[in-house]
Amino acid sequence: MLQPVTPEFIATLTETLGEDILRPADALYLEEPRKRIAGHAGAVVAPRNTQEVSDVLKLCSEYLIGVIPFGGGTGLVGGQIMAADQGPAPLILSLERMNTMRAIYPSENVLVAEAGMTLASIQEEAEKESRLFPLSLASEGSCRIGGNLATNAGGVNVLRYGNTRDLCLGVEAVLADGSVLNNLSRLRKDNTGYDVKNLLIGSEGTLGVITAASLRLSPRPARVGTAVLVVRDPAAALELLGIARDLSGDGVSAFELLSGTGVGFVRDTLPEIHQPFADVPEWSVLVEFGLPAALDPEALLEQLFVQGAEAGLVSDGVIAQSLAQRNQLWSLREHIPAANKKVGAIVSHDISLPLSALAEFIPHGMAKIAEIAPVRVNCFGHLGDGNLHYNVFPPVGETREAWAHVRDDIERLVHDLVHDYGGSFSAEHGIGRMKANELIRYADPTRYRVMKQMKAALDPLGILNPGAVLT
Amino acid sequence: MLQPVTPEFIATLTETLGEDILRPADALYLEEPRKRIAGHAGAVVAPRNTQEVSDVLKLCSEYLIGVIPFGGGTGLVGGQIMAADQGPAPLILSLERMNTMRAIYPSENVLVAEAGMTLASIQEEAEKESRLFPLSLASEGSCRIGGNLATNAGGVNVLRYGNTRDLCLGVEAVLADGSVLNNLSRLRKDNTGYDVKNLLIGSEGTLGVITAASLRLSPRPARVGTAVLVVRDPAAALELLGIARDLSGDGVSAFELLSGTGVGFVRDTLPEIHQPFADVPEWSVLVEFGLPAALDPEALLEQLFVQGAEAGLVSDGVIAQSLAQRNQLWSLREHIPAANKKVGAIVSHDISLPLSALAEFIPHGMAKIAEIAPVRVNCFGHLGDGNLHYNVFPPVGETREAWAHVRDDIERLVHDLVHDYGGSFSAEHGIGRMKANELIRYADPTRYRVMKQMKAALDPLGILNPGAVLT
Numbered sequence: 001m002l003q004p005v006t007p008e009f010i011a012t013l014t015e016t017l018g019e020d021i022l023r024p025a026d027a028l029y030l031e032e033p034r035k036r037i038a039g040h041a042g043a044v045v046a047p048r049n050t051q052e053v054s055d056v057l058k059l060c061s062e063y064l065i066g067v068i069p070f071g072g073g074t075g076l077v078g079g080q081i082m083a084a085d086q087g088p089a090p091l092i093l094s095l096e097r098m099n100t101m102r103a104i105y106p107s108e109n110v111l112v113a114e115a116g117m118t119l120a121s122i123q124e125e126a127e128k129e130s131r132l133f134p135l136s137l138a139s140e141g142s143c144r145i146g147g148n149l150a151t152n153a154g155g156v157n158v159l160r161y162g163n164t165r166d167l168c169l170g171v172e173a174v175l176a177d178g179s180v181l182n183n184l185s186r187l188r189k190d191n192t193g194y195d196v197k198n199l200l201i202g203s204e205g206t207l208g209v210i211t212a213a214s215l216r217l218s219p220r221p222a223r224v225g226t227a228v229l230v231v232r233d234p235a236a237a238l239e240l241l242g243i244a245r246d247l248s249g250d251g252v253s254a255f256e257l258l259s260g261t262g263v264g265f266v267r268d269t270l271p272e273i274h275q276p277f278a279d280v281p282e283w284s285v286l287v288e289f290g291l292p293a294a295l296d297p298e299a300l301l302e303q304l305f306v307q308g309a310e311a312g313l314v315s316d317g318v319i320a321q322s323l324a325q326r327n328q329l330w331s332l333r334e335h336i337p338a339a340n341k342k343v344g345a346i347v348s349h350d351i352s353l354p355l356s357a358l359a360e361f362i363p364h365g366m367a368k369i370a371e372i373a374p375v376r377v378n379c380f381g382h383l384g385d386g387n388l389h390y391n392v393f394p395p396v397g398e399t400r401e402a403w404a405h406v407r408d409d410i411e412r413l414v415h416d417l418v419h420d421y422g423g424s425f426s427a428e429h430g431i432g433r434m435k436a437n438e439l440i441r442y443a444d445p446t447r448y449r450v451m452k453q454m455k456a457a458l459d460p461l462g463i464l465n466p467g468a469v470l471t
Numbered sequence: 472m473l474q475p476v477t478p479e480f481i482a483t484l485t486e487t488l489g490e491d492i493l494r495p496a497d498a499l500y501l502e503e504p505r506k507r508i509a510g511h512a513g514a515v516v517a518p519r520n521t522q523e524v525s526d527v528l529k530l531c532s533e534y535l536i537g538v539i540p541f542g543g544g545t546g547l548v549g550g551q552i553m554a555a556d557q558g559p560a561p562l563i564l565s566l567e568r569m570n571t572m573r574a575i576y577p578s579e580n581v582l583v584a585e586a587g588m589t590l591a592s593i594q595e596e597a598e599k600e601s602r603l604f605p606l607s608l609a610s611e612g613s614c615r616i617g618g619n620l621a622t623n624a625g626g627v628n629v630l631r632y633g634n635t636r637d638l639c640l641g642v643e644a645v646l647a648d649g650s651v652l653n654n655l656s657r658l659r660k661d662n663t664g665y666d667v668k669n670l671l672i673g674s675e676g677t678l679g680v681i682t683a684a685s686l687r688l689s690p691r692p693a694r695v696g697t698a699v700l701v702v703r704d705p706a707a708a709l710e711l712l713g714i715a716r717d718l719s720g721d722g723v724s725a726f727e728l729l730s731g732t733g734v735g736f737v738r739d740t741l742p743e744i745h746q747p748f749a750d751v752p753e754w755s756v757l758v759e760f761g762l763p764a765a766l767d768p769e770a771l772l773e774q775l776f777v778q779g780a781e782a783g784l785v786s787d788g789v790i791a792q793s794l795a796q797r798n799q800l801w802s803l804r805e806h807i808p809a810a811n812k813k814v815g816a817i818v819s820h821d822i823s824l825p826l827s828a829l830a831e832f833i834p835h836g837m838a839k840i841a842e843i844a845p846v847r848v849n850c851f852g853h854l855g856d857g858n859l860h861y862n863v864f865p866p867v868g869e870t871r872e873a874w875a876h877v878r879d880d881i882e883r884l885v886h887d888l889v890h891d892y893g894g895s896f897s898a899e900h901g902i903g904r905m906k907a908n909e910l911i912r913y914a915d916p917t918r919y920r921v922m923k924q925m926k927a928a929l930d931p932l933g934i935l936n937p938g939a940v941l942t
Contacts, residue, residue, distance in 0.1 A: 107713070108826040152662050163660060166637070181917040186825040188856040189634060190895040191623050191673060193902055193910055193940055194922045198669035202662060219716055242578070245690055249763035250721045292720035295765055354657040355579040385659040424661040431664055439664055446652040451665045453928040458921065469664055 002466060003064045004088035005042020013045065013059055017052055021045045028073055029092050032081045033139075036434075039081035041068070042089035046097045050172060050180060050211045056093060057209065057463075058178035066090035066466040069205035071147025072118065074139035076350070077432030079151065079204045079468045086433065086467050095146045098211060101125050109217040110169065110186045115146025115210050122215065131217040134161035134253075138337055146210050152202035154428030156333075159384035160253045160290070161218065163428070165201045172212040173200050176459040184214050199454065204430055205465040207458045221253070221290030225297020226326040228258070229305060229317040230281040234383070235359035236313035237285045241384055243307050244287055247300050254288040255384035256333050261393075262378040265339035266332060273335050274328045276318040285383065286333050336380055340391055344400040346375060347407045349390040351418045352427035358386055361421050365390065368413055373406045387427040390414060415442065431469045439469070473937060474535045475559035476513020484516065484530055488523055492516045499544055500563050503552045504610075508904075510552035512539070513560035517568045521643060521651060521682045527564060528680065528934075529649035537561035537937040540676035542618025543589065545610035547821070548903030550622065550675045550939045557904065557938050566617045569682060572596050580688040581640065581657045586617025586681050593686065602688040605632035605724075609808055617681050623673035625899030627804075630855035631724045631761070632689065634899070636672045643683040644671050647930040655685050670925065675901055676936040678929045692724070692761030696768020697797040699729070700776060700788040701752040705854070706830035707784035708756045712855055714778050715758055718771050725759040726855035727804050732864075733849040736810035737803060744806050745799045747789040756854065757804050807851055811862055815871040817846060818878045820861040822889045823898035829857055832892050836861065839884055844877045858898040861885060886913065907942045 014021065023029075023044040030039035042065070047053045060067050070080050070092050082090055099116035106129040113122050119133075119140040126133040135148060137155035147153075149171070153164045161167065170185030183197055200208050231237045237257055244252045260282040266273050267280060277284075287304065289297045301319045308314030320326040340348075353361050366377050374395050381389040392410055394403045415425040419442050431439050440448065455462075455470055485492065494500075494515040501510035513536070518524045531538050541551050541563050553561055566587035573583040577600040584593055590611040597604040606619060608626030618624075620642070624635045632638065641656030654668055671679050702708045708728055715723045731753040737744050738751060748755075758775065760768045772790045779785030791797040811819075824832050837848050845866050852860040863881055865874045886896040886909060896909050911919065926933075926941055 105825070105827055107709070110825070152666075154660055154662075158660060162637075165666070166633075175917065175921070179917045179920075181921070182915045183918055185895075186893060187823045187895050187898070188826075189625055189629060189823045189853070189858045189898040191625075191899055191901045192895055192897050192906075193914060193918070194674050194678070194925055195636070195666075195669045195672065196918050196921050196925075198666045199921075199925075202664075202666050207665070219713075221720065222717065238578070242690075246693065247763060247765065249692065249761070249766070251763070290720070292718060292722070292766075294718065294771065295720070295763075300765065352658045352660045354576070354581070355659075356576055382660070387660045422657060424656075424658050424663055426663050427658070427660040428662055430662045435663075443663060444653045446646065446650045447654055447664070447667050449650075450646075450652070450667050450670075450929065454665055454667075454670075454925070457924040457928045 001064065002066045002088050002462065005065055005091055009063045009065060010043055016055055016059065021047065021052065023094060029070060029094070030081065032078060033074060033076060037078050037081050037083050040084040040089050041092045044092040044094060046094045048097050050174065053093070053174045053209055053211055054178040054180055057174055057176060060091060060463050061177055061461055064461060065463060067463055068092050068465055069150065069209045070094040071144035071150065072139065072142040074143040075147065075151060075432060076429045078434045079430055079432030079465065082433070082467060090466070093209065095144060102212060104129055105186065106131055108186060110214055111217055112184060112212060112214045113145050114212045115144060117145050119143050119145060119148060126217050130220055132220045133215060133217055135164055135167055138334065145213060149201050149210050149213055150203065150205050151430040154382065154387065156254045156256060156382065158382060159255055160250060165198060167216045168197065168201060168213050169216055170214040171197050171200055171210050173208040173210045175208045176461065176464050181208065184212060186214050204432065204468050206455060206469050207464065222293040223291045223295065223297050225289045225301050225320065226286065226329050227301045227317055227319040228276050228284050228286050228329050229308065229314050230277065230284045232313055232315070233283055233359070234362050237283065237383055238355060238359060239311065240285065240308050240313050244304055247304055248289050248291060251289045251291045252287065252384065253290040254286065256286040257380055257383040258284045258286065258333065259379045261376050262336045262339070262380045263332065265343050265378060266335050269339045269342040270335050273331055276329060276332065277316060281316065286329060340378060343393050345391045345393055346400045346403050347392050347411050349414050350427050350429045351390055351414065351423055351425060352385065352387045353418065353421050353423035355386045357421040357423070361417070365414055365417055368417060369410055372409050372413065373403060375403065433467050436469060436471045472535065473537045473559050473934065476536055476562055480534045480536060481514055487526055487530065492518065492523070494565060500541060501552065503549060504545055504547060508549050508552050508554050511555040511560050512563045515563040515565060517565045519568050521645065524564070524645045524680055524682055525649040525651055528645055528647060531562060531934050532648055532932055535932060536934060538934055539563050539936055540621065540680045541565040542615035542621065543610065543613040545614045546618065546622060546903060547900045549905045550901055550903030550936065553904070553938060561937070564680065566615060573683060575600055576657065577602055579657060581685055582688055583655060583683060583685045584616050585683045586615060588616050590614050590616060590619060597688050601691055603691045604686060604688055606635055606638055609805065616684060620672050620681050620684055621674065621676050622901040625853065625858065627725045627727060627853065629853060630726055631721060636669060638687045639668065639672060639684050640687055641685040642668050642671055642681050644679040644681045646679045647932065647935050652679065655683060657685050675903065675939050677926060677940050678935065693764040694762045694766065694768050696760045696772050696791065697800050698758050698772045698788055698790040699747050699755050699800050700758060700779060700785050701748065701755045702785055703783065704754055705833050708754065708854055709826060709830060710782065711756065711779050711784050715775055718775055719760050719762060722760045722762045723758065723855065724761040725757065727757040728851055728854040729755045729757065729804065730850045732847050733807045733810065733851045734803065736814050736849060737806050740810045740813040741806050744802055747800060747803065748787060752787065757800060811849060814864050816862045816864055817871045817874050818863050818882050820885050821898050821900045822861055822885065822894055822896060823856065823858045824889065824892050824894035826857045828892040828894070832888070836885060836888055839888060840881055843880055843884065844874060846874065902940045904938050907940060910940070
């Protein structure tokens with residue numbers, strides 16, 4: 001049975017690690033981005049190095065204190081926050097002070113980062129050496145790489161470069177009993193036993209605390225080109241992706257679907273954001289090529305437009321002619337979440353589907369939802385990965401509060417339908433505490449049992465992020 | 472304590488599954504490619520489907536019989552074979568009858584294969600749909616995908632497409648107690664809990680028996696170009712790789728280092744194999760580009776040659792002008808293992824190093840080995856992955872038997888040196904039984920302990936591939 005943080009525990013902690021190990025338990029640690037949960041905590045600590053993380057976990061094991069590993073606090077499923085009714089006041093273990101780049105090896109395309117480095121600072125360090133760290137997502141200014149690894153974060157470049165998992169060559173981590181796993185490999189190939197690294201990645205801090213990682217960089221593409229093309233429908237968008245890949249080899253670095261609903265939300269709530277077309281198109285895609293010097297991205301995008309038009313897939317388009325125009329097109333895509341927030345979603349879904357089921361799923365889901373309520377769906381996201389944000393909004397002029405009663409029914413409908421199509425109810429956000437029951441409902445029972453066995457083996461006292469992933 | 476296969480066990484087995492489940496225990500199952508181990512087995516079974524695999528494992532759990540999952544039998548570290556002094560006569564569980572392609576989804580770039588499909592047959596099925604399954608290695612005609620997954624096989628296209636692990640989207644597997652894990656996902660993104668799939672991949676049949684997998688295909692490159700270029704030394708080869716990448720984007724699909732020793736072995740023992748140069752060069756590289764239609768591979772290879780020559784990296788080269796010439800160049804690379812066999816290695820190493828340590832390691836290792844004995848080193852392999860086959864041969868005209876006494880000293884020297892450089896003593900072959908003691912010596916102790924915990928949790932009776940990976 002876990003215990004709450006007590007004054008006695010704090011006294012022992014500060015005796016060992018100094019008063020300075022504590023941080024004020026301010027809002028940053030007790031709120032989550034969508035403000036759906038009010039967190040509680042007995043204390044917040046911020047260790048300066050791996051040894052101090054180990055010392056903290058040893059003490060927590062001794063006192064049976066629950067520990068929430070904390071990165072940038074940007075998670076959307078409550079993995080970094082515990083409500084008062086979810087367990088005794090935990091210790092929040094923030095990695096914010098471990099924010100040093102330990103090393104960079106440009107000729108190897110490797111960077112070794114401590115867990116507390118923000119994603120943006122890693123991108124910058126890579127850029128200084130003319131390298132690319134391709135992980136890119138909306139919260140990159142504040143999220144930390146330890147959290148990205150713990151949640152196997154996705155983002156806009158997964159299509160070409162993979163999820164965070166694929167960008168990690170090795171980890172250093174502290175296990176529940178305080179023992180340190182030293183596995184900061186820089187190797188591309190290493191078949192010496194079980195894949196412990198990938199077990200920690202995506203475990204949301206429930207199997208260990210990642211303290212550092214060796215990350216895979218890429219050469220920066222010599223030339224980049226961006227366009228927004230108006231497509232007939234999502235099926236046409238997928239066909240167009242096939243053409244884009246054939247034209248560019250593996251050069252498609254982003255392929256984002258935009259719905260008229262989402263682009264309309266931006267137009268209505270954020271009028272300062274440039275709109276590429278006079279009328280909001282029902283469906284469009286943002287395509288980006290990252291290419292070697294011998295290929296001309298504008299020429300390829302034009303070819304894509306022409307071939308797409310000839311095949312009846314594309315009806316209009318804007319190809320960026322400058323960096324400023326490129327940023328304008330991206331700005332439209334990147335402001336969709338902000339516009340969503342202004343409109344106020346009844347319920348949001350982070351789903352993925354087999355690519356060949358996508359085009360059928362999108363209207364099928366919308367039709368089924370319409371049977372429940374006359375709501376609007378903003379379906380957008382990482383089409384090339386089969387990953388859609390399928391978010392549901394109240395009718396024009398109404399509030400989400402007025403439609404809160406349909407929330408659970410719609411969520412169940414969408415998740416059941418996704419499951420029927422062989423998809424996932426959590427493509428990139430993870431499980432956290434908010435989706436732990438969905439995991440029980442949808443996971444293969446043998447797989448769920450194996451997960452519980454892993455947890456019991458690595459954290460027998462259950463102190464690591466209690467209640468997250470597994471209930 | 473495990474028990475040997477007994478007549479009573481066989482009777483129960485055949486009663487449940489029919490006489491036909493048995494296969495004759497012929498040499499295929501009891502020899503390994505280098506013939507270093509003579510295997511023993513109580514019986515060989517070949518289930519027809521996943522349910523039968525489950526039935527077999529349930530029975531083995533009941534009777535405490537060790538089970539060796541068996542693919543194509545091409546493993547080089549004894550993972551598929553047990554000597555008589557290594558444990559009671561095990562049951563060999565061959566996946567050879569489960570060799571059906573369950574489905575292919577060309578538009579998704581996904582193929583679902585049963586574990587017993589040979590790698591070559593998967594490549595062929597992909598090609599029929601104009602897709603590429605990029606895993607490619609010397610034994611592809613006989614190795615089976617279940618074994619490739621169990622050992623996380625590498626090969627010549629890892630640089631661009633990754634190891635087997637990176638080509639697998641989901642698995643179906645049977646655990647030690649007979650329970651079936653249904654995780655044949657076709658999704659690119661799925662963050663619903665721990666990464667059980669990657670725990671099974673690379674576990675060499677010690678945590679579960681993979682029965683099917685959904686595999687990631689790629690579009691076939693529109694144009695392919697191949698060259699062998701003579702380089703100054705391995706450091707020059709690595710610099711050249713950087714240029715090749717800049718020229719082609721991510722278009723370098725193979726970058727293989729060839730040593731004069733290895734090419735000389737081919738010339739001396741396989742005179743029918745075409746030699747691209749009049750004199751055997753001390754170091755050369757085989758470069759392959761796979762490119763979109765808009766890029767000309769011959770032109771890029773010429774540019775690579777010119778830039779390499781200007782930088783003092785490259786002194787000569789042959790660029791294939793036809794498919795026949797391309798095959799000739801590959802034939803040289805692919806016959807090095809056969810030539811090695813004819814010469815007879817004292818000891819072989821399958822090592823990987825951080826890329827920036829490679830150029831220093833190669834001569835450093837050779838100098839240290841020379842202090843032990845006047846032997847020859849054939850260093851060749853997947854340079855772009857940092858993976859070298861660093862094989863040691865007797866002096867000209869002498870036999871490996873005459874130098875068998877230096878075998879252990881050289882192996883220890885090489886593995887210690889690799890470890891000092893932050894490398895791996897098993898880059899792509901795995902641990903099997905032959906390297907289980909090396910794993911104890913070199914693995915991070917916490918990581919090794921976690922591996923034992925995983926094994927205890929998933930296979931508490933220890934029936935799965937006993938003695939492999941963990942002793």
